[in-house]
Amino acid sequence: xxxxxxxxxxxxxxxxxxxxxxxxxxxxxxxxxxxxxxxxxxxxxxxxxxxxxxxxxxxxxxxxxxxxxxxxxxxxxxxxxxxxxxxxxxxxxxxxxxxxxxxxxxxxxxxxxxxxxxxxxxxxxxxxxxxxxxxxxxxxxxxxxxxxxxxxxxxxxxxxxxxxxxxxxxxxxxxxxxxxxxxxxxxxxxxx
Amino acid sequence: xxxxxxxxxxxxxxxxxxxxxxxxxxxxxxxxxxxxxxxxxxxxxxxxxxxxxxxxxxxxxxxxxxxxxxxxxxxxxxxxxxxxxxxxxxxxxxxxxxxxxxxx
Numbered sequence: 001x002x003x004x005x006x007x008x009x010x011x012x013x014x015x016x017x018x019x020x021x022x023x024x025x026x027x028x029x030x031x032x033x034x035x036x037x038x039x040x041x042x043x044x045x046x047x048x049x050x051x052x053x054x055x056x057x058x059x060x061x062x063x064x065x066x067x068x069x070x071x072x073x074x075x076x077x078x079x080x081x082x083x084x085x086x087x088x089x090x091x092x093x094x095x096x097x098x099x100x101x102x103x104x105x106x107x108x109x110x111x112x113x114x115x116x117x118x119x120x121x122x123x124x125x126x127x128x129x130x131x132x133x134x135x136x137x138x139x140x141x142x143x144x145x146x147x148x149x150x151x152x153x154x155x156x157x158x159x160x161x162x163x164x165x166x167x168x169x170x171x172x173x174x175x176x177x178x179x180x181x182x183x184x185x186x187x188x189x190x191x192x
Numbered sequence: 193x194x195x196x197x198x199x200x201x202x203x204x205x206x207x208x209x210x211x212x213x214x215x216x217x218x219x220x221x222x223x224x225x226x227x228x229x230x231x232x233x234x235x236x237x238x239x240x241x242x243x244x245x246x247x248x249x250x251x252x253x254x255x256x257x258x259x260x261x262x263x264x265x266x267x268x269x270x271x272x273x274x275x276x277x278x279x280x281x282x283x284x285x286x287x288x289x290x291x292x293x294x295x296x
Contacts, residue, residue: 022234024260025212025260025261025262027258028257028258028262029212029262031256033214053229053230057229057230059231060229060231060234060235061234063235
């Protein structure tokens with residue numbers, strides 16, 4: 001990985017968690033100090049410093065955004081979107097089981113696909129209602145899957161649980177990104 | 193005012209017209225050895241701004257920042273007063289302790 005690609009990755013990672021009004025000054029500071037460190041002979045590697053800064057700063061920015069007041073409604077929207085996605089998943093998987101029979105081999109695979117698509121749709125819906133709610137939904141999905149995995153009564157196959165643990169939050173974030181792009185396109189069209 | 197807010201406010205006072213996230217962070221590191229994260233620096237600056245101790249303005253974009261503008265901070269009169277009050281309180285509370293701590 002080159003220095004430029006490390007910097008791009010760090011900017012992308014930190015930028016994702018920054019509110020729009022803080023993106024420019026914070027990322028500018030990160031780039032400027034990284035360049036200063038690249039040119040100086042510090043004992044700490046510039047890339048090490050860069051990623052340490054990103055990892056240490058993300059919780060601060062997430063906490064600040066949450067404390068800015070909008071966190072309760074954001075979490076409420078996320079939980080609402082999760083409930084809608086859960087209902088849609090239940091309807092979808094019930095229909096699949098009914099159509100193919102509950103013991104058919106394809107049922108777990110199709111259920112996984114339906115489940116992930118409903119989470120993606122949930123992320124999309126959440127961001128249409130409130131910007132930033134997809135991140136909260138990803139958190140809700142992560143907590144819910146961990147809780148289900150910890151429950152002894154959940155007898156779903158391990159691959160199914162692990163898929164939802166990893167891909168579930170990513171699906172919520174992807175849905176949110178798609179909705180964000182749609183919103184940005186609409187506002188650009190309004191400006192024209 | 194918390195101790196971190198106090199330190200950040202003092203860093204802005206030292207930096208004058210050149211106080212922005214990176215210089216504030218580096219000034220604190222240079223003077224105290226404390227390695228603050230950019231996130232903690234901005235969280236503190238935001239708190240100081242919400243209390244009316246500092247104000248911020250947008251600087252010019254520069255090439256070394258990848259064309260991104262700085263957010264420059266300056267101390268307001270309320271911030272200067274808070275610093276004076278805080279320094280007075282520390283001065284009064286530490287009177288008589290310097291000898292015990294070996295500080296002249």
